[in-house]
Amino acid sequence: MTDIIVIGAGHNGLITAAYLAKAGLKVTVLEAAPQIGGAAVTREFVPGYKVSGVAHLLHGLHPTIARDLDLARHGLDLKAQPIATRSLLPGGRSFDASSIASISRADAEAYPAVMARLARMADALAAYALHTPPRPDIAKMDWREKLNLGKFAWSLRRLGRKDMLELTRILTMNVNDLANDYFESEAVRGLLCFEGVLGLALGPRSPSTVFNLLYRLSGLGANGQGGFLLPRGGMGSVSQALGKAAQSAGATIRTGAAIDHILIENDVAAGVVLSTGDEVRAARVVSNADPQRTALQLIGPRNLDTMFVSRIRHIRMNGCAAKIHLALDGLPEMLADARGRVVIAPKPDDIERAYDCAKYGRVSDQPALELTIPTLNDPSLAPAGKHVASIVAQYCPYRLRETAVNEARHQIGERSLAILEEVAPGLRQRVTAMEVLTPHDLEAQYGMTGGQWHHGEITLDQVLFLRPAGQAQNYRMPVPGVYLCGAGAHPGGNISGAPGYNAAREILKDVRAWRAA
C-alpha cells in the first residue's frame, strides 16, 4: 500500500515524487510511456540518430531543486558553458549578442543595458516562482502568504522607482512596441520579438507578449541556469537524473502503466484505475498531466462543479509550435560550427505575418525557427560524422480550419526547410531523414492537450492565482486528495521544476495536518 501515487513521470512528477519520498512517504510514480521523462526525453527518431523529444534546451531548471536533489551526483552535468544565440539573416548575414555592431551601432550600445534591465525585472518577478500563489483576497491570507507577498512587493520596490514604474508599464505591453522603444534595427527587434512569442499562440503585436519574454528571461537568471544549456545525452539525461534522484530517495517508478481515471470514493481520492482495469489504491493522487486532461478526463466533470469545469475548459491550450528533427550527413558551411542556438526571425513583421496565418487556422507561410545542432557538442547522439538538427517551428496551430493534420505536417516541414535553405544554402541535400511533430502529434505522443508544451499558454490571464484556474492555484484540485504538479500549475513550463517543487510542499502540509489530527 503506497501513500501517494504520482500520475506521469514528467520532470515535475519526478521532482514531486523525489521530495515526497525524501520526506519519508511511500510514493509510486505511474508512467504510461515505456520510458520516463515526458516531454524531456532523448528519442531515437531514425536508427542511430537521437534527439531531445520536445524541449531541446535546458535553462529554467531551478538551482534550488538541482541542489536539493543533488542532480550532479545522479549524472546531470550543469557545469556546461551556456550556449550563445545567433540570429541568421537573409543574404548570409548573421549576428549574436557580441556582434550587434555589425547590424547597428546604436543597438550594440543599447543592447547590454536593456537586456540587463529586463533581466533585473524578470528576476524580481521570478522571486515568486518557488511560492504558492496567494489568494487575491488579503482578508483570507494566512501570515505565510502575507509574508511572501510582502517579500515580493519589496523585491519589486528594490528595483527602484524608475524600474518599478517601467515594469508596470511594459508588463502588459506587446513585445513589438518594446522592441521599437529600445532598438532601431529590424534584425535586433526581430530576435527580441521571437523570444517574446516563443511558445504562445500570439504575435509580436499582441499585448502580454512582453510578459512571456520576462518569463523566459527569468529562467536565464539567478532563478535558472544562467543561460541555455545543451545537456550531454540530450534532455533525456535530465529526466534520467531526476528519476535516479527519486528512486534513491525511495520512490517506485512503474513505466508502461497508463491511467484510465482517478478512483474517487465518497468524493475523496482513493487511488487510480489503470487502463488494464487494475486498481492501485492510495489516499493521495498527484497528477503531472495538464489541467484539462486531469480535470476533464482523469477526475471527470461529474466529480466537479460546473464553474470549475468551465474555467478549466477555457484555458487557452492552442499549441502553436511544431518540432522538426533532421538527420544530416553533414552541415552546410553556414551552420558548420553552429554550436549555439540559432534563431531565424529576421523581422518583427515576418513573425507577425506568420502569426496571422495561425490566427485563421493555417500553417505559417514563413514560420519563425529556433534550431540547435546538439551533435556539435555531443557527437554520441549520431553516427560518426553525421549530425542531428532539432528545430522548433512557429506557427503551426493545433486549431486548424481548412487544413488537414497530415497536410499541416507536410506544410510546416517543407516551409521550414525552404527557409533554412535560404539562410543556410545546401542544407536540403544534407537531409537524410526528417521527422515532423505537429501539435497534434505532440498531443498524441506526450499527452499534452492541444500540444501546448507549457500545459497552458503563459499569458497574464493564465498565471499566478489564475493558473490553472481561480481557486485551484494552490496545487489542490477540488476533489480532496487530488493534486496537480505539472506545468499547468504556477509558475508554468520551461522545465523549471518549480510546479513539482511547490506541489510537494503543499502535499506535505496536508499530510502533516492529517497526521496531527
Add this chain to the structure above:
Amino acid sequence: MQQSYDAIIIGGGHNGLTCAAYLAKGGEKDGANKLKVLVLERREKVGGAAMSEEKYPGFTYSTCSYVCSLLRPEIFRFLDLPRHGLQVIPYDINSAPNPEGEGIIYYNDHDRTRESLRRHSIRDAEAYDEYAMEISRHCRFIKRTLLMTPPDPTQLNPFVQNRINPWGHREDLDGLLRIGREFGRLGERHMYDMIRFWSMSVADFLDQYFETPRWKGLAAASSIIGTALGPYSPGTAYVLLHHYMGEVDGQIGAWGFARGGMGSVSKAIASAAEEAGVEIRVNAEVEKVIVKDGKAIGVALKSGEEIYGKSIVSNADPKRTYLKLIDKGDLDAIDPDIHRYAKNYKIRGSSGKLNIALDGLPQFAGLGPEAAYGTIDIGGDFDYIERAFDDYKYGSWSKRPFLDCVIPTTVDPTMSPPGKHFMSVFVQYVPYQLAEGPWTPEMKAQYEKDVLDTIELYAPGFRKLVLHVQCRTPWDIESEVGMTEGNIFHGELTLDQLLFNRPFPGMGQYRGPFDNFYMCGSGTHPGGGVMGAPGANAATEMLKDFKRGVVQ
C-alpha cells in the same frame, strides 16, 4: 514680472473648459478659492473634438465625436449644464445589419435584448443574464476610480514629506487602500474573474458566454473602437466597459445624442465656465510654454505675444505637449527620460470619419426601420474585424472596414432640413500614414469609396441618398483638431498607459515635470471619450496645490 492669471489653459477642448470652470468655481460649491483663469484656443471657436459645424448648407455635422454618454454626471450636475443649454437625448438601440439574414439588435432594456438574442440562439439568450451581471460588476468597480487621482504604487510611505504633501504623503496609500476595499467587496470568486478580465482578449471573453458570431462581433465593437488592436489581442476585453460605463440622466449604460450636435456639449461647458468668470480667447495659438529655472511661468503665442500666469495647464495631448510646446532642453534639465517617454508614447491614429448628408433615411439589411434610431455597427464576426485590423497593421485602410454609424437627425430635427438626414460614420482601422507614405487625394478617394461600398452592401440603395460626404483620415483630424495622429483618446487606452502610467510612468497625477505645470487632457487618467473627468481631476489636484502654497 506681471502675472495677471492664476491659471492659463492651453486648448479649449471639453477637458480644458471643464478644468477652467472647476478652477474658476474654486472646486467647492461655495467657491472658497476661486481662480482667475484664461483659456487659449487655437481655432476660431472652442470645442476641440466635440464640435458641430455646418459643412454643407442646412446640415449640422458632429465633425469628430458623435455620441454622448460618458460625460460624468457629477460634472453635469456641478456645472449645471442643462441650464447652459445642454440636452442629451437618449436612444436605446444598437444594431448590426446582416445582408445574409436577420440582423442583431441590442437594446438598453435587458429583457428586450435577451428576447432579441433568443431569435438567434437560446443558449446566448440564457448566457446574456450571466454576462450582464459580470459586466455590471466590473463597471461598478471601474466607475469609482474614474473621478479619483490614480495612486502611485511607488509612493506608499505615508510619512515622506514633499512640497506637494507638506504634512506627509497620504493620498496614494489612501487611494490604494480605497481601491483595495472596493476590490475586497467583490468576494474571492469574482476577484479571479475580474483580474482575468483585465488582461484577456475580448474574443476569449465573449467566447465564454456566446456562440452567435455576429452577436459576438457586435458586442466586441465597443472594445476596439479607437484602439489600434483587434478582437484577438489580449487586453481588449476591459475596453468593453467604455460602452457600459456611461449614463444619460441616471440611466446606466444609455447613450444619447447631444441636441444640436456634440458642439453643444462644448458650448454648454464654455458658457458655464464664462459664467464662473473664465476668460476665453480664440484664434490664440500657443507656440511654446515659457520655462524659467524649472518653473513654468507663461506661454508664448504664435503672434509673439507672451502671457504670464501662476500655473500653466495643457489640454493638448502628451506628445504634442512635450515634443512641440516644450523645449527638449527644458525637459532634459529635469529628467532626460521624459523626452524618451514622450517619444515612445503610444498614440496611434486608427480611426477616420465620414460625415454624410442624406436625402432620406437608409434601410439596413435584416433590420427594421427602428434601427436607424440608434447606432448601427457594420461589421460581422471576429474574423471580419480582425481582418480589417490586419489591413491596418501593415499600413493600409481596411478594404472591408468596421463602421460605427449614427443618424442623430432621427431624434434631433434641428441638425438637418426636414426629411433629410445627417449620418456620422466612424471608420475603424484607418492608419495615420500609409505604408507607401502620406495620404494622397487619390488614396483618400479610394478609401472613401471602400467605405461607401461597404455601407451599400449592408444598406442597399444607400448610395442614391448621398448628397454630400466629408471624408476624414486621422491625418485630417490631426491637422484640424491638433490631436497627434488623430488618436481620439489622446493615446492608446492600453493597460501600459492607464492609471498612474497615463501619460507617462510617474507623471500620472496631472502634474508635469516642472513646477506650476499641469496636464488636463484625455492623455491623463481616466482617458478619452468626452468624459470630462481628466479636466475635473486635474482641477482638483491644482486647487490642492494652490491651497498648500505649492503654486505661488
